[in-house]
Amino acid sequence: MFNLFLLQLLNGAQFGILLFLVAAGLTLVFGIMDFINLAHGVLYMVGAYLMATFAGMTGSYWFGLLLALPATLVFGLVLEFLVFRRLYDRSHLDQVLATFGLILMLSEGVKILWGSAPLNVDMPALLSGSVPLAGPLQYPVYRIAVIAAGLASAVGLWALINHTRAGMLLRAGASNRPMVAALGVDISRLFMLVFAGGAMLAGFAGAIVAPILSVDPGMGESILILTFVVIVIGGVGSIRGAFLAAILVGVVDTVGRTFGPIWLRMVMDPAAASQTGRMVAPMLVYLLMAAVLFWSPTGLFGRKGAK
Amino acid sequence: MSTSATRTLAPRLSAALAIFVVMAAVPPLALAVDDPFLMVIASRMLVFAIAALSLDLILGYGAMVSFGHAAYLGIGAYAVALGARWGVTDLLAQILLGMGMSAAFATVTGAISLRTRGVYFIMITLAFAQMAYFFFVAQSSLGGDDGVALQARSTLLGLPLEGDQTLYYTILGALVAIYAGLYRLTLSRFGRVLKGTRENALRMQAIGYRPFRYQLVAYVIAACLCSVAGVLLANLTEYVSPAYMSWHRSGELIVMLVFGGIGTLTGAVAGALVAVGLEELLAVFSEHWRLGFGLILVLVVLFSPDGLTGLMQRLGLRAPGLRNDGEGRGDD
Numbered sequence: 001m002f003n004l005f006l007l008q009l010l011n012g013a014q015f016g017i018l019l020f021l022v023a024a025g026l027t028l029v030f031g032i033m034d035f036i037n038l039a040h041g042v043l044y045m046v047g048a049y050l051m052a053t054f055a056g057m058t059g060s061y062w063f064g065l066l067l068a069l070p071a072t073l074v075f076g077l078v079l080e081f082l083v084f085r086r087l088y089d090r091s092h093l094d095q096v097l098a099t100f101g102l103i104l105m106l107s108e109g110v111k112i113l114w115g116s117a118p119l120n121v122d123m124p125a126l127l128s129g130s131v132p133l134a135g136p137l138q139y140p141v142y143r144i145a146v147i148a149a150g151l152a153s154a155v156g157l158w159a160l161i162n163h164t165r166a167g168m169l170l171r172a173g174a175s176n177r178p179m180v181a182a183l184g185v186d187i188s189r190l191f192m193l194v195f196a197g198g199a200m201l202a203g204f205a206g207a208i209v210a211p212i213l214s215v216d217p218g219m220g221e222s223i224l225i226l227t228f229v230v231i232v233i234g235g236v237g238s239i240r241g242a243f244l245a246a247i248l249v250g251v252v253d254t255v256g257r258t259f260g261p262i263w264l265r266m267v268m269d270p271a272a273a274s275q276t277g278r279m280v281a282p283m284l285v286y287l288l289m290a291a292v293l294f295w296s297p298t299g300l301f302g303r304k305g306a307k
Numbered sequence: 308m309s310t311s312a313t314r315t316l317a318p319r320l321s322a323a324l325a326i327f328v329v330m331a332a333v334p335p336l337a338l339a340v341d342d343p344f345l346m347v348i349a350s351r352m353l354v355f356a357i358a359a360l361s362l363d364l365i366l367g368y369g370a371m372v373s374f375g376h377a378a379y380l381g382i383g384a385y386a387v388a389l390g391a392r393w394g395v396t397d398l399l400a401q402i403l404l405g406m407g408m409s410a411a412f413a414t415v416t417g418a419i420s421l422r423t424r425g426v427y428f429i430m431i432t433l434a435f436a437q438m439a440y441f442f443f444v445a446q447s448s449l450g451g452d453d454g455v456a457l458q459a460r461s462t463l464l465g466l467p468l469e470g471d472q473t474l475y476y477t478i479l480g481a482l483v484a485i486y487a488g489l490y491r492l493t494l495s496r497f498g499r500v501l502k503g504t505r506e507n508a509l510r511m512q513a514i515g516y517r518p519f520r521y522q523l524v525a526y527v528i529a530a531c532l533c534s535v536a537g538v539l540l541a542n543l544t545e546y547v548s549p550a551y552m553s554w555h556r557s558g559e560l561i562v563m564l565v566f567g568g569i570g571t572l573t574g575a576v577a578g579a580l581v582a583v584g585l586e587e588l589l590a591v592f593s594e595h596w597r598l599g600f601g602l603i604l605v606l607v608v609l610f611s612p613d614g615l616t617g618l619m620q621r622l623g624l625r626a627p628g629l630r631n632d633g634e635g636r637g638d639d
Binding site: 030034036038083086087090092093094096097098100101102103104105106107108109111112221225228229231232236278279282283286287289290293294297298299 | 366372374416419422423425426427429430431433434435437438441442444445446447554555558561562565569595597598600601602603604605608609
């Protein structure tokens with residue numbers, strides 16, 4: 001039982017790391033530009049599809065990853081240049097509409113280009129297999145690598161934001177955009193960099209998840225909404241909040257699905273427990289979000305009085 | 308506002324009346340050209356017009372951009388499935404059931420969502436709608452993910468809603484009644500407080516109102532009215548599934564509203580007609596109609612500086628009064 005718990009905890013952490021990679025760029029975009037981008041999940045999906053394509057073409061996971069990352073970055077920049085740039089000064093309603101239209105277009109475009117059937121990406125030989133974890137417990141190397149890659153990205157982001165000039169401008173921009181612009185910083189260029197970085201992180205998440213999940217046209221949307229939950233819990237614009245909330249959401253969701261019915265069985269009969277558990281488990285993260293908001297309407301690390 | 312309001316409101320009403328009269332003529336027309344599918348499309352238009360109308364109350368008049376309104380469409384639809392299971396087949400009783408369920412869900416989630424503003428509100432309403440979606444996906448006794456086919460349509464005062472025409476006119480009647488009710492509501496003191504809050508919540512507070520209460524009541528009313536659309540939609544398709552409350556549907560409701568112009572009621576009806584019509588039209592050309600629909604949406608928002616309503620005005624599509632107030636574009 002303890003082993004199962006540990007296993008699910010690790011799975012939850014791995015899922016949380018992915019959520020963080022998608023949420024990181026999005027929360028900065030929300031925080032700095034007050035721009036709501038529904039199409040961010042598309043970048044995650046495109047990253048996975050490009051990974052599947054390039055890995056298939058080159059026959060190598062590593063070459064695939066090497067090509068998929070810059071390709072997603074370019075794709076994100078093109079989107080920024082063509083669409084998002086024109087939306088920053090618009091109302092939230094216009095932003096919602098345009099990015100919603102973009103989702104419809106791009107999801108359908110992906111279906112046309114790659115078909116609706118899920119694609120698979122082979123795991124690299126270096127990272128396949130399992131390692132013993134505790135006693136008889138084995139854990140796949142690849143998932144550990146995903147956690148490590150995500151943690152490395154988080155540390156990198158932390159260093160970038162807290163110890164570089166660009167990061168300083170970014171933090172300043174997040175707390176008072178007009179003031180930073182008035183001081184002579186080209187805020188739209190800064191934003192383009194943020195957007196490109198966020199796009200690549202989302203694409204990276206999509207690319208590294210491709211070997212463990214199937215790559216299908218719906219994957220961007222399912223993660224997008226959980227990403228919103230993460231951002232709302234963590235507080236818009238806060239990387240630290242996004243990280244903690246992502247891990248929290250990942251663990252609560254994964255552990256809740258497995259252990260919800262088990263724990264419920266202690267207080268009710270097995271049939272009712274499994275029925276209730278199956279019903280409650282997918283709702284857990286939303287209940288968590290509601291609880292956090294009830295307690296603090298701007299999330300855990302949101303700026304008080306923020307919009 | 309009051310004198311000019313009475314002058315501009317009349318054309319808005321006559322535009323709505325014209326739409327209702329034209330829609331009332333659809334069934335005989337469909338019979339004449341022997342195209343029953345025409346009536347199915349028109350029924351869908353009317354059902355979504357009800358849903359868009361209800362959204363207009365909170366989005367247009369209350370400046371609350373809810374991205375989870377389709378949840379109530381789904382709750383209404385499930386009220387039919389649940390009612391049928393419990394032996395409640397009367398349409399009015401099912402509407403009451405749907406309204407009760409929606410009111411309960413909307414009161415709790417609305418009270419939490421309204422603590423927040425701006426992008427938070429958009430994301431939270433979306434997340435709550437997803438919660439409702441997953442709740443119904445998990446109901447294996449109601450078909451889970453696949454949904455459940457209804458045994459029969461509901462009955463109205465003991466008479467079965469057989470035949471597409473009967474149902475069509477029932478839907479049209481509901482639409483007209485809801486339009487009239489909302490029209491009255493938006494002109495009432497309640498509606499004026501809501502509009503005042505949209506323009507400036509702080510000032511409303513300063514003159515002694517509590518915006519939260521009005522917003523929450525509006526949110527619950529909108530939810531209840533949308534569930535009526537859900538009840539009718541379930542009867543129309545004789546099928547209930549969680550797909551009715553997918554977040555795509557919520558997005559489409561906003562699209563309908565903006566196509567027609569927000570905060571006018573008549574615009575919501577017109578927008579639903581246009582959006583459903585456009586969907587059906589594009590679907591004729593290709594199964595990948597979403598590509599075109601999305602492209603149109605992006606292009607219109609991008610290249611019309613005032614959003615869609617501005618474009619409508621520039622294209623001269625503005626039936627008099629069928630235009631946005633210019634303010635309160637649903638932001639903050």
